[in-house]
Amino acid sequence: MTTTVESGFSTESGSRRAERGRFIAQPVAVVLIVGAVLAWALTRDNDAIEAENLNLSTLLADTWRHLLITVAVAAIVVGVAVPLGMLLTRGWARRVAPVFLTIANIGQAAPALxxxxxxxxxxxxxxFWCAVLPLAFYSLLPVLRNTIVGIEAVDPALTDAGRGIGMSGAGVLWRIEMPLAVPLILAGLRTSLVLAVGTATLAFFVNGGGLGELIDTGYKLNRIPVLITGAVLAVGLALLVDWVGAVLEEVFGPRGLK
Incomplete structure (x- = not known):
């Protein structure tokens, strides 16, 4: 039964309204702030070095490259961590699960650079790939750990009931365990995506491109507008990716758990 407050609105509905409000407010705030910074950067009286970096084609190319690095990292993380996490929850493989978690933990504990x-x-x-592959290893842990934890947290009574009605081990995994583990897996993916966006700024060290080039140029040449623009674009992209992760959690999470 839903708990109500004095105003007559349920606590649950108030929470849902706040969450929906955040879904709208976060991308709008990012668009407004990034738009204001871009308008300032592109219309000010730039010198030759600033003009070379602060033009629409360069900014779009660097942002697109940064986004491609993030998407590639996320695809590798999901393609490796989710199947591996599923495998490590099987009875015959649980003994080696700590080994893989330790390796993934080392990957995240080490400095990304x-x-x-x-x-x-x-x-x-x-x-590109010289930046993507180590960053994927760096971002692996949240999805791997959450996949294992999410599957192991499923009530054994549910899996026993599935076996009781004739489901195979694979059927129990795909029809019971994985759907119930989806919220935790998506939460891990959301964390990995934000990590990927942030660390993708380091790709320029190996000629991987991305917004790190703007940040590095602005810092080394003491061009504050270039530095600010690169930093704001990177932060804005991270916030948008975080928002996409929240939307995925809302859309693909099991309805009965909301």
Whole structure:
């Protein structure tokens, strides 16, 4: 039965309204702030160095590259962490789960820049994939851990009931355990996405592109408008990605758990 307050509105409905309000307010605030900074940066009296960096084509190219790095990292994380997490919850594989979690924890505990540089020195690669692969390793832990925790947190009575009506182990996993674990998996993915956006600013160290190039140029050449624009775009993109993660949690989370 829903708990009500003096005003006659339920606590649950008030919480839902606040959540929906945040869904609207967050992207609107990002668009307004980023739009204001871009309008300032593109219309001010820029010198030659600032004009070379603060033009629409350069800003769009750097932002698009940054977004591509983030999407590639997220795709690799989901493609590796979710199946691996499912596998490690099976009875025969649970003994080695701590090993994989420790490896993923080491990946996140290590500095992201150090991982990118070490990967570059090891492979002698540079460019897009030299940034994406170590950042994917860096962002792996939240999804892997949440997949394992989400599946293991399912009430054993539900899985026993599934087996009782003739479901196979795979059927129980896909029809009972995974749907109930989706909220935790999406929460982990949301964290990984924000980590990927933030650390993607380091991709410029290996010629991977992204908004880190603007930030680095503004800092090294003491061009504050370039520095501010790059930083605001990176923050705005992180907030939008966080918002997308929240929307995914709302849309794909099991209805019965909301």
């Amino acid at each position: 150090g991982m990118i540089v070490l990967f570059f020195l090891w492979t002698n690669w540079e460019g």
